[in-house]
Amino acid sequence: MTDTLIALISIFVGIIGANLVQFITKEYSFDMVGNSIAGVFGSIFLIKSFGRLGFNPTHIMASGKVNIFLFSINMFVSFLGGFVAVILIKKLAFKMNSLKKKEENPYT
Amino acid sequence: MLFYDRLQFAFTITFHYIFPQLTMGLSLIIVYFKWQFLRSKIEKYNHAAKFFMKIFAINFTMGVVTGIPMEFQFGTNWAKFSELTGSIIGQTLAMEGMFSFFLESSFLALFIFGEKLMGQKLHFLTGFLVFLGSWASGYFILATNAWMQHPVGYEILDNGKFVLENFSELFKNPWLIPAFLHNQVASLVTSSFVVASIGAFYILRKKNLEYGQLFLKTGVVFGVVSSILIVFPTGDWNAKNVAKYQPAAFAAMEGIFETETTGSEIVLVGQPNMVEKKLDNKIAVPNVLSFLTYQDWNKQILGMDKFKKEELPTNIPALYYAYHIMVGLGTVFIGIMSLAAFFLWRKKLYRLKPLLWTIMFLVPFPYIANITGWYVAELGRQPYLVYKLLKTTEGVSPTVSSGNTLFTLLGFVALYMLLGLLFLVLVGKTIHQGPKHKTH
Numbered sequence: 001m002t003d004t005l006i007a008l009i010s011i012f013v014g015i016i017g018a019n020l021v022q023f024i025t026k027e028y029s030f031d032m033v034g035n036s037i038a039g040v041f042g043s044i045f046l047i048k049s050f051g052r053l054g055f056n057p058t059h060i061m062a063s064g065k066v067n068i069f070l071f072s073i074n075m076f077v078s079f080l081g082g083f084v085a086v087i088l089i090k091k092l093a094f095k096m097n098s099l100k101k102k103e104e105n106p107y108t
Numbered sequence: 109m110l111f112y113d114r115l116q117f118a119f120t121i122t123f124h125y126i127f128p129q130l131t132m133g134l135s136l137i138i139v140y141f142k143w144q145f146l147r148s149k150i151e152k153y154n155h156a157a158k159f160f161m162k163i164f165a166i167n168f169t170m171g172v173v174t175g176i177p178m179e180f181q182f183g184t185n186w187a188k189f190s191e192l193t194g195s196i197i198g199q200t201l202a203m204e205g206m207f208s209f210f211l212e213s214s215f216l217a218l219f220i221f222g223e224k225l226m227g228q229k230l231h232f233l234t235g236f237l238v239f240l241g242s243w244a245s246g247y248f249i250l251a252t253n254a255w256m257q258h259p260v261g262y263e264i265l266d267n268g269k270f271v272l273e274n275f276s277e278l279f280k281n282p283w284l285i286p287a288f289l290h291n292q293v294a295s296l297v298t299s300s301f302v303v304a305s306i307g308a309f310y311i312l313r314k315k316n317l318e319y320g321q322l323f324l325k326t327g328v329v330f331g332v333v334s335s336i337l338i339v340f341p342t343g344d345w346n347a348k349n350v351a352k353y354q355p356a357a358f359a360a361m362e363g364i365f366e367t368e369t370t371g372s373e374i375v376l377v378g379q380p381n382m383v384e385k386k387l388d389n390k391i392a393v394p395n396v397l398s399f400l401t402y403q404d405w406n407k408q409i410l411g412m413d414k415f416k417k418e419e420l421p422t423n424i425p426a427l428y429y430a431y432h433i434m435v436g437l438g439t440v441f442i443g444i445m446s447l448a449a450f451f452l453w454r455k456k457l458y459r460l461k462p463l464l465w466t467i468m469f470l471v472p473f474p475y476i477a478n479i480t481g482w483y484v485a486e487l488g489r490q491p492y493l494v495y496k497l498l499k500t501t502e503g504v505s506p507t508v509s510s511g512n513t514l515f516t517l518l519g520f521v522a523l524y525m526l527l528g529l530l531f532l533v534l535v536g537k538t539i540h541q542g543p544k545h546k547t548h
Contacts, residue, residue: 001180001184001185001508001512001513001515001516002512002515002516002519003180003184004176004177004180004181004184004516004520005516005519005520005523007176007177007180008173008176008177008519008520008523008527009523011173011176012523012526012527015530031537032533032534032537033162033165033166033534033537033538036166036169036530036534037165037166037169040169040172040173041169041172041213044172044176089217089221092221093221096221096222096224096225097224097225
């Protein structure tokens with residue numbers, strides 16, 4: 001059952017990763033609200049997609065004890081998920097808005 | 109062991125339900141704001157829609173995070189229940205994830221980022237699809253719960269597993285539509301109070317006054333309509349269903365210990381005395397319950413004395429109090445919202461500070477009413493997980509120790525406190541920034 005707790009801790013780490021973006025690059029960052037939301041989804045997306053390679057919460061607890069190595073990978077991937085999600089979503093938002101500008105004035 | 113499993117599930121689902129109950133109702137109010145903008149081209153409606161979509165997004169995200177332990181618990185604490193009923197509840201729960209969650213989350217992102225790209229009509233459509241996704245989500249969850257409350261369309265195999273015999277029966281379950289409508293209108297009550305209270309807050313702080321008035325007016329109008337609809341027809345329909353399909357639960361929640369020879373009284377106030385099997389300090393109105401339930405003043409309603417002990421809910425006082433808190437709060441909501449609507453009509457509401465303070469501080473109470481409403485449904489079904497077919501004791505995982513459950517419960521409490529704090533900071537920040545703030 002500790003795997004459920006690990007899943008929640010993992011999401012928190014994703015939120016932290018996402019909020020760190022604003023200290024590194026303001027351009028590719030929303031405010032705290034946007035970053036936190038993006039962090040949750042980025043973390044869940046990466047862990048759900050790649051966790052089956054061996055570092056999802058169920059694998060971490062497979063032996064009945066916390067596998068620290070797998071736990072660290074999980075935390076790192078989750079952090080990365082949050083961090084990358086903010087940048088990608090921001091890029092997507094830029095792209096969507098610039099598409100509209102091009103449509104309005106194709107010569108720019 | 110069962111106690112800790114139930115406690116953990118009750119805690120995690122209670123915390124989880126703080127979020128979806130707002131998103132379901134708020135999505136309808138956002139659609140209304142966006143529609144008003146399309147109709148009138150007045151920019152404040154568009155700002156209002158986008159402002160509440162931000163609050164929606166925060167709640168939606170918190171709902172996703174707190175929903176994850178639910179998914180795990182089906183496999184950890186309630187593995188036996190999942191094993192026996194998985195081929196039925198797995199259908200509706202999977203449909204909730206595949207259809208409604210993806211619909212809701214995809215179009216939520218498009219609503220937030222795609223306004224300029226899509227234009228206003230398509231932007232309205234994305235808002236509408238978010239609303240559709242969130243209500244469909246509620247529908248599938250309620251379909252799952254309706255099957256547990258009133259099982260239909262199933263067959264039990266020799267190994268004790270439940271399998272679906274008729275798929276459409278799941279969605280034609282007589283328990284489903286009344287419960288779904290009651291639940292959705294209840295979330296609309298919560299959302300109306302949230303919208304109205306943010307409006308009252310802005311007016312009292314003399315900040316974003318134009319929006320304060322718009323939010324208060326919209327919240328009050330939605331609030332008065334939904335507060336009435338929650339009682340009639342949806343609440344009435346739901347209570348009649350309980351009386352018909354779960355008469356023992358009906359007797360317990362109404363506090364009927366002894367069957368009366370003629371019509372049953374409705375209890376307004378009273379404390380269940382489980383030793384003497386009666387209500388202490390009772391205030392009741394004769395024959396009214398019979399009339400409300402069967403439209404017959406003298407129709408007999410079975411009391412708890414007519415049922416075997418094992419047929420009765422396991423925690424009668426909790427069920428009774430949860431039901432009376434829900435009903436009592438619902439009555440208060442009608443009173444407050446009707447009063448606010450009256451003063452809105454008389455054009456005095458924005459200056460009536462005591463009423464504005466009341467509306468602002470009433471915000472936690474619709475949440476309490478919603479949650480106690482769900483307690484009524486869940487406590488009323490006990491001692492069964494699937495009514496009359498599978499006992500709660502038979503659904504729990506035999507291999508998970510109570511120490512393990514208690515340890516993770518404490519972990520959940522700590523993490524959820526952190527999550528709750530983050531939620532308050534994010535929502536507080538959004539409200540403080542106001543509807544005109546741009547993030548991208």
